[in-house]
Amino acid sequence: MQTMAAVQKERSIGSIQFLPVNLFASVMGISGLSMAWHEASILFGTSAVIADIIGIVAVVIFIALSIGYISKWVLYPQKVKAEFAHPIMGNFFGTITIAILLLSSVIGSYSETAGQVIWIIGTVLTLALSFVFVSRLLNGKQEPGNVVPAWLVPVVGTIDIAVAGGTMPFPWAHEINLLSLAIGGFVALAFFTMILSRLIHHAPLPPGLTPSMIILIAPFEVGFLGYTNVEQRIDPFASILFYFGLFLFIVLFFKVFKKSIPFSASWWAVGFPIAALSNAAIKYALFVDSWLLTAISAIILALLSIVLAVLFIRTLKILFNGKLLNG
Structure with missing residues (x-):
């Protein structure tokens, strides 16, 4: 039987x-923010300590959520079985494997070996999960x-394999990265078309x-990030990916960020896509060396930081x- 204290605690916080x-999307967003501030230290000369602190927060949140889940x-x-089988909520199990992949980059800046081990674990889990969900559909x-x-x-998660592992030293890593881009790219293209049709009709x-x-971006x-990591260059195809994602974000921003939409854990879905946009914008600004793109990357980074700070505070x-946790 539960003790009275346990009952009171359950009633108080759920x-x-x-x-x-x-x-787990919160870990994705905060890890992406850490990576963005790391790149910002190169573009803007900001302190790398900012990225380190944010990265630690991401690791702590992942550990806490892992223990909880x-x-x-x-x-x-x-409850877990029903959530996994749910046609909509089940897709968010992909946030766990993507979070692991992104944390491999965050932790890899401190320990290359630890980062590589975590990337391998994340890669195996991400590929397995994408197989399960595509098969189910x-x-x-x-x-x-x-x-x-x-x-x-779960599908875009395979592209994150290349985002986090574009420079992995293993002789087989390049082929795994190409595999992940192939799966993520073509399946995401098909799904994107279906989702767009559903939203229109x-x-x-x-x-x-x-x-x-916002996940649509x-x-x-x-x-863009995965392709340029594998190719180690930015070509016109990469530029097209970046610019269309930026255009789509501007369109969706005014449809998503409305006061009429109540706050819930689902709002964390906006975190990582904006973080990916921020990382892409900074990387592209470093390549093009344009004051306009530098300004755009600064605005997106500031927006990302504000959005995640608000989400973090409101979630607490x-x-x-x-x-x-009241169901």
Whole structure:
């Protein structure tokens, strides 16, 4: 039986059984922010300590969420099974594997060996998860209402293999990176077309899923980062990926960031796509050496930092007032 103290605690902040898997998107966004500030130290001359502190925060949050979700898995396995099988929420399990890949870059700046081990783990898990979800979709009979931007999460995750592992020293790493770009690029292109068609021809997304529309920029900006990491150069194709993602972000920004959309954990879906855009903008500004692109990259980095700070504070607020884990 639960003790009175445990009951009171559950009533005050909720139950671990309601911990949403999409909270791992917070690790993705914060890791991406750390990587962006690291690149900013090259472009703007900012202190590398900023990136280090943000990276530590990302690691701590990942550990805390991992402990929480493993506890949920042990105590409430049916809840985890139902979440994984859900046609929409199940896609957010990809946030776990992508978070591992991104943390390999964050941790790799301190220990190359640790970063490489984490990247291998993340690569295996990401490829396995993408196989599972693509296979599941090919079973057919998918409801049009379930064709949402979250479909891109497990698939775009394969491109993150190349983002985090573009310079891995293993003799087989280059082929794995090409494999990840092939899977992520072509499947994301097909899914993007289907999602765009759903958004045009069917009812708008419900408020809870509206923030996830920003995920639509991820295939282009993550694709830019992965492609340029593998090719070790920026060519016109990479430039096209970057500019279309930037255009799409401007269009979606005014559709997503509205006061009428209530805050929930689903808002973390905006974090990593904007972080990918920020990293891509800084990398492109370093290549082109244009004051306009430098200004654009600075604005996006500032926006990303503000958005993630607000999301972090508001998430803590709903955690401690019991709204996050109350089901």
